Amino acid sequence: MKLFKKTLILFVVCFISDIIAYFLPFPFPGSVLAMIITFLLLLSGLVKVRQIEPVSDFLVKNMAFVFLPSTVSIVSYLDVFQSILWQFLLICIVTTFITFVCTAYSVKLTVYLINKRKEKTENA
Amino acid sequence: MLELTKEPFFGFSLCMFSYIIGIKINQKTKSALANPMIIAAIIIIAVLAVFKIPLENFMIGADFVAMFLAPATAALAVSMYRQFDVIKKNWLPIVVGCVVGAVSAVVSIVVLCKFLNMPQDITASLVPKSITTAIASKLSEQLGGIVPITLAAVLVTGIFGAISSPYLIKLFKIDNPIASGLAIGASCHALGTSKAIEIGEIEGTLSGIAVGLCGLVTVFIAIFL
Structure with missing residues (x-):
């Protein structure tokens, strides 16, 4: 119940x-x-x-x-995969790398700026 | 005989049976490569091939499994809610990280697809590949992509990210745990988060937050695509 x-x-x-x-x-x-x-x-x-x-x-x-059903239906798209396999893998790997670096550095910069501002107000 | 596989119970039971075996094998090997879902999919594909059962017949029952996608996505909100204090305390870095993460993922995918002359439906299938499967599959459908290709891309991204992220953190000298956590979550979703949890508690929590939030931001970006 x-x-x-x-x-x-x-x-x-x-x-x-x-x-x-x-x-x-x-x-x-x-x-x-x-x-x-x-x-x-x-x-x-x-x-x-x-x-x-x-x-x-x-x-x-x-x-x-x-997601099991959709994963199984990959078998209907094997020809599509075969035609784009290396581009597919390249795109997956390169963009993951780019996303990681952009996110990490933007957050690092934000945290740095926040801390700097804090120091400034503490010193003032 | 083959007609009987049109019974919804066939597809549904086959899904459950192979998933249970997948979990059992995963627990024995404890390797990220022995993903329960992949093992289950291989078992199902083999069963369908050996007994020459049409995919459509299997799908009649399997569609009931897929129906649980929406409530499972809704349930993600509970994990976000449990982390709400952490989100409030670090809201600015989180918002910046998730927006930059989602935008850089979408832009880099679209540009690279154009550069490699990918057809429109492949580009649409790849755009959501950095976000969690729950949101990615729906977004792919909405953009006119091929959902199974999206699922494969999400999986490849997650496995690559989970393996490479500890090295990327060292290589780019990301000494801030908030930055590395958000970067892992934004670039390689839940599979990356499982690695982030191993690296550290802050990394794991922030990575989990980024998974949900980046998915959300990506959906909003997609409205303008």
Whole structure:
């Protein structure tokens, strides 16, 4: 009964999110909207973590299971993969590297500037 | 006989059965390469091939599994909520890191795809490749990409990132744990986060935050693509 209620809360949020996404003037994934709405519900206290907890943890922990069907359907796209294999791998590796470096340095700079500002106000 | 595999129970049970085996093998080997989902996918592909079962028949039951994607994504909000104090304390570096991370990922992918003359649907499949699978698959669908290609790209990115990130931290002298945590989360999502947790507690937490937030920022960027 309890698990029933916890699952119901998450499912209803997903359904409402899909309805909102349908009426949005731009395309937006309903599942992401469901994540935002759940976060706001928790933040506002309307839903408590304990009201969805074991179900939500189970879903997050086994997230990979949900992707099993789409992963299996890779077999229908083997010819596409064969035609772009080296470009595919190159793009995946190079862009991961670029993203890592850009993020790391921008955060490093931000933290440095925050600390410098703190020092300035402390000295003043 | 083959008609019976159109029963939804066939696809659903096959998913559960092979995933359980995947987890068992993963627990025995404890290697990142022995990913339970990949093992399960290989088992299913083998079963379908050996018994000559059409993919469509399997999908009738498997679609019920895929239905849980939305509630699982919603559940990610709980982990974000648990880290809310850390987010509040470091909000500026987190916002800067996630925005820069998402923008640099999307721009570098689009530019490189153009440079390598990739067709439109491949570019659309690769754009979400640095974010968490839950959001990436939906975003790929929305942009007109091929979801299985996106999943493969997300996986390759995650495995490469998880292996290389400790070396990248040393190579670029990232001495700040907040910076390395956010960089790992922004560039190689949950697979990278599993490595970040090994590196340190702050790194792991910040990496987890970046996974959710970068996914969100990328979705907003995609509205303008």
